[in-house]
Amino acid sequence: MTDRSAQPGRRARRSPEFPLPYTTVDVVIFTVLDQALQVLLVQRPDGADEPFPGRWALPGGFVDVALDASLEDCARRKLVEKTAVASPYLEQLGSWGSATRDPRGWSATHVYFALIPGQDVMLAKGANAANVAWFDVDEVTQKSGLAFDHDDILQTAVERLRSKVEYTSLPAFLLSEPFTLPQLQRMYEVVLGRPVDKSGFRTRMLAAGFLKEAGYAAGESNRPAMGYRLADRHTPVIFPRTFSPRAPNTNE
Amino acid sequence: MTDRSAQPGRRARRSPEFPLPYTTVDVVIFTVLDQALQVLLVQRPDGADEPFPGRWALPGGFVDVALDASLEDCARRKLVEKTAVASPYLEQLGSWGSATRDPRGWSATHVYFALIPGQDVMLAKGANAANVAWFDVDEVTQKSGLAFDHDDILQTAVERLRSKVEYTSLPAFLLSEPFTLPQLQRMYEVVLGRPVDKSGFRTRMLAAGFLKEAGYAAGESNRPAMGYRLADRHTPVIFPRTFSPRAPNTNE
DNA sequence: GAAATAGTGTCTCTTAGACAATATCTA
DNA sequence: TAGATATTGTCTAAGAGACACTATTTC
Numbered sequence: 385m386t387d388r389s390a391q392p393g394r395r396a397r398r399s400p401e402f403p404l405p406y407t408t409v410d411v412v413i414f415t416v417l418d419q420a421l422q423v424l425l426v427q428r429p430d431g432a433d434e435p436f437p438g439r440w441a442l443p444g445g446f447v448d449v450a451l452d453a454s455l456e457d458c459a460r461r462k463l464v465e466k467t468a469v470a471s472p473y474l475e476q477l478g479s480w481g482s483a484t485r486d487p488r489g490w491s492a493t494h495v496y497f498a499l500i501p502g503q504d505v506m507l508a509k510g511a512n513a514a515n516v517a518w519f520d521v522d523e524v525t526q527k528s529g530l531a532f533d534h535d536d537i538l539q540t541a542v543e544r545l546r547s548k549v550e551y552t553s554l555p556a557f558l559l560s561e562p563f564t565l566p567q568l569q570r571m572y573e574v575v576l577g578r579p580v581d582k583s584g585f586r587t588r589m590l591a592a593g594f595l596k597e598a599g600y601a602a603g604e605s606n607r608p609a610m611g612y613r614l615a616d617r618h619t620p621v622i623f624p625r626t627f628s629p630r631a632p633n634t635n636e
Numbered sequence: 637m638t639d640r641s642a643q644p645g646r647r648a649r650r651s652p653e654f655p656l657p658y659t660t661v662d663v664v665i666f667t668v669l670d671q672a673l674q675v676l677l678v679q680r681p682d683g684a685d686e687p688f689p690g691r692w693a694l695p696g697g698f699v700d701v702a703l704d705a706s707l708e709d710c711a712r713r714k715l716v717e718k719t720a721v722a723s724p725y726l727e728q729l730g731s732w733g734s735a736t737r738d739p740r741g742w743s744a745t746h747v748y749f750a751l752i753p754g755q756d757v758m759l760a761k762g763a764n765a766a767n768v769a770w771f772d773v774d775e776v777t778q779k780s781g782l783a784f785d786h787d788d789i790l791q792t793a794v795e796r797l798r799s800k801v802e803y804t805s806l807p808a809f810l811l812s813e814p815f816t817l818p819q820l821q822r823m824y825e826v827v828l829g830r831p832v833d834k835s836g837f838r839t840r841m842l843a844a845g846f847l848k849e850a851g852y853a854a855g856e857s858n859r860p861a862m863g864y865r866l867a868d869r870h871t872p873v874i875f876p877r878t879f880s881p882r883a884p885n886t887n888e
Numbered sequence: 889g890a891a892a893t894a895g896t897g898t899c900t901c902t903t904a905g906a907c908a909a910t911a912t913c914t915a
Numbered sequence: 916t917a918g919a920t921a922t923t924g925t926c927t928a929a930g931a932g933a934c935a936c937t938a939t940t941t942c
Contacts, residue, residue, distance in 0.1 A: 403701045404656040407733070407744055447733070449655045449742045454734035479731045479746045481659070481699070482706035490701045492659055492746065494731045566921070584905060586922075606920040607912040625877050625904080818894070836932060838895075858893040859939040877931080889942105896937070904929085911922070 405481065406491035409458040410444030410534070412477065412541040413467060415518065416558050416574050417502045421545075422518040423538060424466060428531050429515075435487045436531035440519070442538065444493065459496040466516055472500040473557035473618070477541055485533045493532075497541045501560035549575045553594050553621040562598040562611030565589060572627075580627065594621040657733065658743035661710045662696030662786070664729065664793040665719060667770070668810050668826050669754045673797075674770040675790065676718060680783050681767075687739045688783030692771070694790065696745065711748040718768055724752040725809035725870070729793055737785045745784075749793045753812035801827045805846050805873040814850040814863030817841060824879075832879065846873040 413424040425440040443466045452458035459474060474496055481492025521542055528535045548554050555571035556563070569585050589595060595612040665676040677692040695718045704710035711726060726748055733744025773794055780787045800806050807823035808815070821837050841847060847864040 402698070405659045405699055405701060407657045407659055446654070447657055447742070447744070449657060449735070452735075455731060455744060476730050478728050479707060481746065483701070483704075490699070492699070492707060492744075494733065494744065564921085581905060581907090582921090583907080583923075584903095588904090605914055606918085607914090607922085609921055627904095816894085833932060833934085834894090835896075835934080839931090857941055858891085859895085859941090861894055879931095891942085893940080894938075898935080900933085902931080906926085909924070913920080915918085
């Protein structure tokens with residue numbers, strides 16, 4: 385009945401003969417600031433006509449058929465609008481769609497998650513600067529008062545991130561280049577929420593072969609550390625084992 | 637500009653003031669038949685008005701706002717329509733959306749992938765039975781003549797499946813219960829395309845603790861094997877290591 | 889008893905994890 | 916030289932992979 389081809393006449397572009405769900409894109413933007421994992425949220429406008437007025441939400445919005453060539457384009461557009469970060473790590477998280485998640489009607493959102501270096505952050509200025517802010521991830525996930533089903537989405541995003549950090553080089557995308565191994569280790573520790581052994585960490589990272597030496601970072605105090613750049617700024621490396629075989633990861 | 641709240645008046649459900657993309661759901665249904673990984677495809681109808689007439693495609697179609705409470709409901713509906721399998725393993729794969737993937741206009745599809753036991757397969761009969769068939773995955777992915785962007789989608793699904801089989805109990809969902817460890821091992825070998833050591837395999841599976849003994853399966857020839865059932869028919873177990881540390885998986 | 893398949897035992901080698909030791913900078 | 920941080924080395928124990936061996940059925 386609802387097969388793609390069941391009804392001729394569906395081809396009218398502007399006013400199809402059957403109702404269409406809304407299509408939106410949301411982006412979960414993570415960074416590490418002040419030794420804590422943070423997520424970017426925007427405050428929804430007030431107004432009786434608005435869904436969830438005044439509540440905080442993930443940045444996102446309707447797909448613009450005229451502007452966006454693809455879902456990922458749409459996600460990048462929203463990301464640049466809010467953070468002015470040009471080319472972050474961007475990965476699709478999944479999609480959420482139901483009749484009830486948006487009071488305006490059946491809607492489906494395509495969710496991406498992005499990792500950006502804390503140093504690069506420059507929140508969009510202008511009229512609505514006050515409506516955009518970083519939040520500590522642990523605090524937000526405990527409070528659970530986000531708009532739409534964004535509590536669920538954020539929860540899933542955090543689980544996915546923490547899970548993948550156990551066996552990928554993802555935290556490298558939270559640093560601007562060049563970075564040192566101790567800095568990278570700190571990213572792992574912040575995201576995982578536990579200390580990581582120095583020696584094993586170094587062996588593992590260097591063996592994975594995704595780092596290129598980039599000279600010593602001068603100026604700091606104490607012994608200077610080797611700086612590194614990523615061989616591939618887009619794809620994380622997958623390690624053959626997790627960090628803690630004793631406590632296997634239970635997420636995807 | 638395209639923020640969810642930018643334009644009041646967008647709330648009109650039936651005829652919004654801006655064009656909406658089409659929203660579809662597709663399902664990549666895998667099974668193992670004749671010692672080979674197979675995928676279910678449906679043939680698109682002929683007709684000048686139809687996109688990709690006569691081409692094979694993944695089963696799927698438009699979300700029906702009246703019928704489907706959620707995306708997953710929609711996926712299950714399409715799965716039951718084609719295979720009559722009630723409760724298979726179903727997981728979201730991702731979404732594909734762009735202005736060009738469907739000649740009828742901007743469309744976004746939410747893709748799920750399902751694993752069903754070969755024994756349970758009973759393709760939907762009736763008028764369009766001839767339009768539904770199983771295809772060897774390796775053959776289809778080489779030929780690359782599917783409708784829409786389904787070649788890409790299938791490719792991604794196969795990579796995801798093969799990748800996850802390296803460190804999860806997913807192949808158990810390709811068997812009907814009760815099953816034996818040698819049968820399970822064969823599922824792994826078929827999907828991975830390589831032999832797996834018997835001893836290590838058994839140790840690993842039993843240590844993972846996701847199997848419940850279910851008595852010996854009588855009647856076969858030779859020594860009978862212990863039958864097992866899954867403790868959880870919905871969630872796969874994740875092993876702390878991949879099967880072959882020597883050749884780490886490079887996919888997600 | 890032979891054939892076939894199910895299940896177990898043993899050995900080796902890799903490697904993670906813990907922790908100790910050394911190196912190089914600033915003050 | 917003291918303090919701080921970077922980097923390397925060593926030891927041990929757990930576990931994977933390889934492969935040989937035993938067990939239980941049918942014919």
